[in-house]
Amino acid sequence: MHRAPGTSVRLKLTLSYAGFLMLAGVLLLGAVWVFLLRYVPDRALLDPARTSFNGVFPVRSNLLHVFAPRAAAVLAFLLLFGLVGGWFLAGHMLAPLTRITHATRLATTGSLSHRVRLPGRGDEFRELADAFDTMLDRLEAHVAEQRRFAANASHELRTPLAVSKALLDVARTDPAHDAREVIDRLHAVNARAIDLTEALLLLGRAERGSFTRERVDLSLLAEEAAETLLPFAEKRGVTIETSGDVAPAIGSRALLLQLTTNLVHNAIVHNLPEQGTVRVDTGVRPDAVVLTVENTGERLDPELVSTLTEPFHRGTERVRTGHAGVGLGLAIVATITRAHDGTLVLTPRLEGGIRVTVELPATFPHAGRGRPASPAG
Incomplete structure (x- = not known):
C-alpha cells in the first residue's frame, strides 16, 4: 500500500515532549507571577532605589521589568532541553520498535529464522516482540511443512x-x-x-477453512462410518463396536464424516490379522465433545505414533497389508481437527493397537443420552 511520506513517530514524540514541557513551564511561571503579585504593592513603600537593599518588595512595574526577561530565558531553556531530551528519550523508547521493524523486513524477504528476542522485563513492546516471534515460529514451521x-x-x-x-x-x-x-x-x-x-x-x-458450519452430532457420524465400513471390516475379520452419548458440535458435516471414516478405516486396516476389534465411542465434557476410536493390533513405538499425522507417512504394517492408501488419512484427520478448533491425540495402547481421541468445542451444555453398545459386526 502506497502512502505519502509523513512525520516520523520519533519527531512527533519529541515535539509532544517539548510542548508538554513548555506548557508546564508556562503554567509554573504563571503561578509564580500570580503568587508574587499578591504581595507586591502598587506603589513603593520606600525609595525604589533602596528597596532591594532593605528587603522591601519592589513595585509591580519594577517586578515585571526584572521577571519577564528571566522568564523568557527559562522558557527558552525548557524548549531547548525539551527538544534535545525528547529526541534522545523518544529514540530510546522506540528502539524495540526498530528491532521489530528490522525483523519484519527480513521476514518479508523470506528469512523466517530471524527472531526479535527483545530482552528486559515485560511491557507493551516486549509483548509485541514475543507475539511476533511466536508468529514467526508458527509461520516457519508451516512453511517447512508445506515444502515437505x-x-x-x-x-x-x-x-x-x-x-x-x-x-x-x-x-x-x-x-x-x-x-x-x-x-x-x-x-x-x-x-x-x-x-x-x-x-x-x-x-x-x-x-x-472454506466450509459451511452447522450443528453436527458426532455419534450419528460414528454410526454412519461404522455402517459404511462394515463390509470391509467383515472381510478382514474385524468387529466394530459403537457406543457413547450424543455429541453435538459445530462444523462441516462432510469433513467431520470424512474424519470419522478415516479413523475407522485406519483402525480396521491396522489391526490383528483375525478377530480384531475397533471401538468407536462419543462423549460430552463440560467444554468439549469427544470422539474416540481405538483398535487392537501390534504394539507401537510412541515415537512412531507421534509421526503418523504427517502427510504421506506410512507405518510398516500399512505397507505390508497391501492397503497402502495414499498416506493422507491421519494427515486429513489432523487438518480437519485443527480447522474445527479441536485437538487430536494419538496414544499407543499397552496391549497393542492405538487410541485416537478427537476433542471439539461443545456447542451447548447437554445432559447426554446414553446409547447402548451396538456391535456393528
Missing part, C-alpha cells in the same frame, strides 16, 4: 504417472502382451491417482 508436503505430493503423483507410462510403453513395444492385463493395471493405477488427487483437494479445503 509439496515435495511428497510431487513424488506421490509422479509414481502413478511413471507406472502408467511404463505400462503404455510395454503395450506399444510388445503387441503380443495381454492387453486386458495392461488395462486392469492401468485402471488400478489411475484409481490410485484419483484417490490421491481427491485427498489432496480435501486436505487443501480443510486447511483453508
Whole structure:
C-alpha cells in the first residue's frame, strides 16, 4: 500500500515532549507571577532605589521589568532541553520498535529464522516482540511443512504417472502382451491417482477453512462410518463396536464424516490379522465433545505414533497389508481437527493397537443420552 511520506513517530514524540514541557513551564511561571503579585504593592513603600537593599518588595512595574526577561530565558531553556531530551528519550523508547521493524523486513524477504528476542522485563513492546516471534515460529514451521508436503505430493503423483507410462510403453513395444492385463493395471493405477488427487483437494479445503458450519452430532457420524465400513471390516475379520452419548458440535458435516471414516478405516486396516476389534465411542465434557476410536493390533513405538499425522507417512504394517492408501488419512484427520478448533491425540495402547481421541468445542451444555453398545459386526 502506497502512502505519502509523513512525520516520523520519533519527531512527533519529541515535539509532544517539548510542548508538554513548555506548557508546564508556562503554567509554573504563571503561578509564580500570580503568587508574587499578591504581595507586591502598587506603589513603593520606600525609595525604589533602596528597596532591594532593605528587603522591601519592589513595585509591580519594577517586578515585571526584572521577571519577564528571566522568564523568557527559562522558557527558552525548557524548549531547548525539551527538544534535545525528547529526541534522545523518544529514540530510546522506540528502539524495540526498530528491532521489530528490522525483523519484519527480513521476514518479508523470506528469512523466517530471524527472531526479535527483545530482552528486559515485560511491557507493551516486549509483548509485541514475543507475539511476533511466536508468529514467526508458527509461520516457519508451516512453511517447512508445506515444502515437505509439496515435495511428497510431487513424488506421490509422479509414481502413478511413471507406472502408467511404463505400462503404455510395454503395450506399444510388445503387441503380443495381454492387453486386458495392461488395462486392469492401468485402471488400478489411475484409481490410485484419483484417490490421491481427491485427498489432496480435501486436505487443501480443510486447511483453508472454506466450509459451511452447522450443528453436527458426532455419534450419528460414528454410526454412519461404522455402517459404511462394515463390509470391509467383515472381510478382514474385524468387529466394530459403537457406543457413547450424543455429541453435538459445530462444523462441516462432510469433513467431520470424512474424519470419522478415516479413523475407522485406519483402525480396521491396522489391526490383528483375525478377530480384531475397533471401538468407536462419543462423549460430552463440560467444554468439549469427544470422539474416540481405538483398535487392537501390534504394539507401537510412541515415537512412531507421534509421526503418523504427517502427510504421506506410512507405518510398516500399512505397507505390508497391501492397503497402502495414499498416506493422507491421519494427515486429513489432523487438518480437519485443527480447522474445527479441536485437538487430536494419538496414544499407543499397552496391549497393542492405538487410541485416537478427537476433542471439539461443545456447542451447548447437554445432559447426554446414553446409547447402548451396538456391535456393528
